[in-house]
Amino acid sequence: MVKLRLFAKIFACGIFICSCGIYLSGISLVTQRRVSNRDHGVDVSSTAPPEKPQLCTHKQRIKGVESACKQHGELQWHNSSQVSISSFPNLLVDDKHQLLYCGFPKAASTSWLKHFVRASGKWEKGQMSIRGKGIERYGFKHLHSLPEKEARDRLQTYRKMVVVRHPLDRLVSAWRDKLVMKDSPYRKTIGKNIIRKFRGSYNEGDLASFDEFANFVAIGFSNQHWATFRSCKPCLVRCDYISRTETVEQDSGDIMAVLGLGDHLPAIHAHRSAGLHYMETDLWQFENVSRAIYDKLLGIYQADMDIFGYGFNFSQKTAYCSLQKFTGDDCC
Ligand SMILES: *[C@@H]1O[C@H](CO)[C@@H](O)[C@H](O)[C@H]1NC(C)=O
Ligand SMILES: *[C@@H]1O[C@H](CO)[C@@H](O)[C@H](O)[C@H]1NC(C)=O
Numbered sequence: 001m002v003k004l005r006l007f008a009k010i011f012a013c014g015i016f017i018c019s020c021g022i023y024l025s026g027i028s029l030v031t032q033r034r035v036s037n038r039d040h041g042v043d044v045s046s047t048a049p050p051e052k053p054q055l056c057t058h059k060q061r062i063k064g065v066e067s068a069c070k071q072h073g074e075l076q077w078h079n080s081s082q083v084s085i086s087s088f089p090n091l092l093v094d095d096k097h098q099l100l101y102c103g104f105p106k107a108a109s110t111s112w113l114k115h116f117v118r119a120s121g122k123w124e125k126g127q128m129s130i131r132g133k134g135i136e137r138y139g140f141k142h143l144h145s146l147p148e149k150e151a152r153d154r155l156q157t158y159r160k161m162v163v164v165r166h167p168l169d170r171l172v173s174a175w176r177d178k179l180v181m182k183d184s185p186y187r188k189t190i191g192k193n194i195i196r197k198f199r200g201s202y203n204e205g206d207l208a209s210f211d212e213f214a215n216f217v218a219i220g221f222s223n224q225h226w227a228t229f230r231s232c233k234p235c236l237v238r239c240d241y242i243s244r245t246e247t248v249e250q251d252s253g254d255i256m257a258v259l260g261l262g263d264h265l266p267a268i269h270a271h272r273s274a275g276l277h278y279m280e281t282d283l284w285q286f287e288n289v290s291r292a293i294y295d296k297l298l299g300i301y302q303a304d305m306d307i308f309g310y311g312f313n314f315s316q317k318t319a320y321c322s323l324q325k326f327t328g329d330d331c332c
């Protein structure tokens with residue numbers, strides 16, 4: 001298996017000042033690794049420098065989707081014309097570049113939306129409100145908001161890209177950003193619900209632990225921040241590009257070049273680099289998650305993991321990325 005060095009995506013400008021984001025995040029990752037290693041009684045000083053995963057081409061990744069969808073009995077690329085347009089809640093249309101983008105919160109979506117806005121030539125300094133419907137102010141639309149025929153034509157003819165991330169790492173990230181981060185409004189809503197549910201009562205300042213959160217997700221509480229990637233319908237509609245949050249540095253260059261957005265890359269690169277870093281593969285947050293809960297989580301995320309080439313070793317708590325299981329290609 002190719003060891004995956006996951007990128008930590010930290011939407012941190014409100015909390016970490018952008019200019020020192022790299023520094024602070026670096027520290028937090030090192031700290032996290034130390035805690036983890038101490039927990040497992042491993043010698044901290046032996047930590048090797050991050051190795052880069054061997055990247056798959058988009059073609060290899062698409063082949064991975066195809067074979068995993070086939071094995072799951074879900075491959076229907078040949079009759080995707082029958083798919084309902086309204087079932088694509090988050091497919092963004094870039095008419096200028098004839099591109100459809102399927103992205104998710106907590107999978108580099110903000111970075112990609114900025115790429116699109118800059119490439120549209122409509123970027124204005126200081127205007128950053130691109131989440132949700134904000135993006136529509138720049139002339140982008142969502143596929144499901146178009147008349148049926150226009151939507152279908154675009155679905156047929158435009159190139160399609162999806163951005164994915166290791167589902168379990170994304171879960172950890174959602175927990176950290178939404179339920180641990182000091183200023184997150186989710187702490188007083190979802191966080192409170194979780195604590196009431198599993199501890200009976202909530203006291204001001206209580207934080208939901210990761211295993212409580214995992215339990216909550218496992219019993220069926222969904223949210224866009226940990227939704228599965230299946231709303232992109234990868235088994236129904238063939239994607240042309242599959243980008244990973246973990247490898248966005250390499251992937252973005254590739255897609256930018258292919259789509260002729262290359263001119264804009266350096267500026268965005270500089271901006272975005274504050275948020276993305278290599279991270280250890282170790283998801284130590286899973287240490288108190290029971291096998292039963294983990295199995296339930298797999299019920300939700302196993303298909304996503306298979307389709308996009310992610311895996312998790314539960315006894316080691318290690319997340320990894322490889323297409324080997326479905327295509328034999330040992331790349332990420
Ligand atoms: C797609 O086509 C197959 C046979 O070619 C058919 O069995 C299946 O029902 C079709 N799917 C949809 C969603 O209509
Ligand atoms: C697991 O449980 C132990 C004992 O309650 C606690 O000290 C530790 O912080 C927990 N680990 C995580 C990742 O929640």
Ligand SMILES: *[C@@H]1O[C@H](CO)[C@@H](O)[C@H](O)[C@H]1NC(C)=O
Pocket residue numbers: 313314315316
């Ligand atoms: C998990 O990792 C351990 C140690 O590397 C290995 O022995 C075990 O076979 C792995 N389990 C799975 C399911 O891959």
